Amino acid sequence: MxxxxxxxxxxxxxxxxxxxxxxxxxxxxxxxxxxxxxxxxxxxxxxxxxxxxxxxxxxxxxxxxxxxxxxxxxxxxxxxxxxxxxxxxxxxxxxxxxxxxxxxxxxxxxxxxxxxxxxxxxxxxxxxxxxxxxxxxxxxxxxxxxxxxxxxAISGIVYNDVLAKQSGVTITATSTLQDVIGQCGKAKAAGKSIFGLAGSIPENTGILAMEIASSTVYGPTPTWNADRAAGKVKFAGTQGWKDALQAVADLNAAGCFQDGAAGAGFDALTNGASQGKLFGFFAPSGATKDIMDAAHGAVKLVALPFPAPTGTKTYMAVTxxxxxxxxxxxxxxxxxxxxxxxxxxxxxxxxxxxxxxxxxxxATEASDLLPQYAGVADLLSSEQYRPYGTDGWPNGQVYAALGQGVTGLLTGQKSIDDVLKAMDSAWG
Structure with missing residues (x-):
């Protein structure tokens, strides 16, 4: 392969x-x-x-x-x-x-x-x-x-599959967003959360939104950044961006994040992960090794793409x-x-x-991959991935507007249209 x-x-x-x-x-x-x-x-x-x-x-x-x-x-x-x-x-x-x-x-x-x-x-x-x-x-x-x-690296979910299955939760590279949302209540009932989110940190909220956009925006339209640079499209007028932010809002409403996620920092993720209260969080896939090494073999993690909404093909963000x-x-x-x-x-x-x-x-063979990538090997071999969407963005302000905007969605202070208009403004 x-x-x-x-x-x-x-x-x-x-x-x-x-x-x-x-x-x-x-x-x-x-x-x-x-x-x-x-x-x-x-x-x-x-x-x-x-x-x-x-x-x-x-x-x-x-x-x-x-x-x-x-x-x-x-x-x-x-x-x-x-x-x-x-x-x-x-x-x-x-x-x-x-x-x-x-x-x-x-x-x-x-x-x-x-x-x-x-x-x-x-x-x-x-x-x-x-x-x-x-x-x-x-x-x-x-x-x-x-x-x-x-x-x-894959920008996706760093996920404790073993811990999740102990609570009856199963997420794989073929799951959909709706599959995830349907299991969030089950995790909450067990005193846990499927995802940890540092909602007050724009870098973390931004990476969540970009992972979803890899499927809703860049999956069907790989040239979206070039189209935006040419003035052919805008964030506010693209359904895929609206779908990505709606997915974040739906995850939040379904209790898929830990309590207090909107105001949380990275310490909430550190504490939640070390206490076994979180199944996954959003980060580059190299974090799987960092955590497994720190746990001295007591934890086994995998790297997964973020599941796309039903009817949309899931694409990984590879960078x-x-x-x-x-x-x-x-x-x-x-x-x-x-x-x-x-x-x-x-x-x-x-x-x-x-x-x-x-x-x-x-890398050219399956043997080049570490075990934590086994679940996404087929996606890699079939080229079911896209570049991390910020590739062609002209400045860091657009990403900052996205990350801050997602925090506003979580707190109810911003609408999806507010976030996308701010991103268009930051693009220039």
């Missing part, structure tokens, strides 16, 4: 995710480039992380140093919620890291498009050699390559939005380019994905 996976991107804000006990937030500053006449063999590498147990990039750096004696890579872990602003400030000041974790596309300030446009990124003419063209989407600017993807880029001002351009090329060699890409709990760059 082969997986002709097209890799896509999304704003880094969308990957904020809750983690259970043992996964702590970490923050530390980034570093600048080494100076000296000859090319220095010491470089600084900054990356974002939501927890201290995530070691994929640390392992990558150690592997490179082991294979290249005499090279030193100083890693700097930066808290996920501070990374974009930290990196942007450093690059503008001229003291950014030599190698950086970066978002593909143009939707965020600290993205390939934005930093390349500002002249901050090192061109990588040979880095994409051997990587399928679809995987490189979003890593070029004006025809030149400035970055490479690190791995692929390779996060990768690596180099600093144009580095004193070690050859070393930086070689390190980035090393990151996407087949052996290292597979090792990285296994460490991160994601899908390797260039």
């Amino acid at each position: 082969t997986f002709p996976i097209a890799r896509h991107r999304r704003p880094a804000a969308a990957v904020a995710l809750p983690v259970v006990a043992g996964l702590l937030l970490a923050a530390c500053g980034g570093g600048g480039s080494e100076s000296g006449g000859a090319e220095s063999q010491t470089i600084n590498f900054s990356y974002a992380s939501a927890n201290t147990t995530e070691m994929a990039y640390e392992t990558l750096a150690k592997d490179y140093m082991a294979a290249h004696p005499g090279v030193t890579i100083k890693t700097n872990r930066v808290a996920l919620n501070a990374y974009n602003s930290t990196l942007t400030t450093q690059m503008q000041a001229g003291n950014g890291p030599d190698v950086m974790y970066i978002t593909a596309g143009t939707g965020q300030a600290a993205s390939i498009g934005q930093l390349a446009k500002a002249g901050h990124l090192l061109e990588l003419p040979d880095a994409a050699t051997g990587i399928p063209e679809a995987e490189m989407e979003g890593y070029s600017y004006n025809g030149k390559v400035y970055g490479v993807p690190s791995a692929t 390779s939005d996060l990768g690596l880029a180099g600093n144009k001002k580095t004193k070690s351009p050859s070393l930086v380019q070689d390190f980035i090329k090393f990151s996407v060699t087949p052996a290292e890409a597979k090792k990285f994905a296994e460490a991160q709990g994601s899908i390797p760059i260039g």
Whole structure:
């Protein structure tokens, strides 16, 4: 079985995710480039992380140093919620890291498009050699390559199937939205919730809406973003967007989220998951590994797409939005380019994905997938997926309007039309 996976991107804000006990937030500053006449063999590498147990990039750096004696890579872990602003400030000041974790596309300030446009990124003419063209989407600017993807993830439901079945709840990749809603009361009766939602965090409410829109909007109309950019459609006039937000409202009305979801932060998800009160939440699929590792085998999770409404085909949102880029001002351009090329060699890409709990760059066989992806293997092989919808959005304000708007729907302060009009306004 082969997986002709097209890799896509999304704003880094969308990957904020809750983690259970043992996964702590970490923050530390980034570093600048080494100076000296000859090319220095010491470089600084900054990356974002939501927890201290995530070691994929640390392992990558150690592997490179082991294979290249005499090279030193100083890693700097930066808290996920501070990374974009930290990196942007450093690059503008001229003291950014030599190698950086970066978002593909143009939707965020600290993205390939934005930093390349500002002249901050090192061109990588040979880095994409051997990587399928679809995987490189979003890593070029004006025809030149400035970055490479690190791995692929599914934006969907991180789900405890074993716990859910103990309460008589069953959700699979073939379920419908109505199947889910019909079981929410059963979960509530057992003192649990099918989904946890950090309703006060726009990143989390936004990712929920985008997962549904992958089926209601981008499933039937893959060109919707291009149509919006051309002025052919608008959010407010698209039935698929209305359906996506109506699905959120229906889930909320049916009690599918935990009590107090509208005002909840990520701590509610952390506590609810660790106490066994939540079956699933909305995040990139790599979170399955984070949580299972923290539970030391006591929890088994799977990655699922969000079920589409009855009569609408379910599509997964698949993304390779996060990768690596180099600093144009580095004193070690050859070393930086070689390190980035090393990151996407087949052996290292597979090792990285296994460490991160994601899908390797260039995955072609079922054996390349971790066990938590078994339920979606058929969807991958049949290309039943779409890019994460924010791919072609012109700025981060549109996504912010969506996330904040969904919170307003939960509290009753906004209507579906209010949310979609705000998104159109943010588009510009």
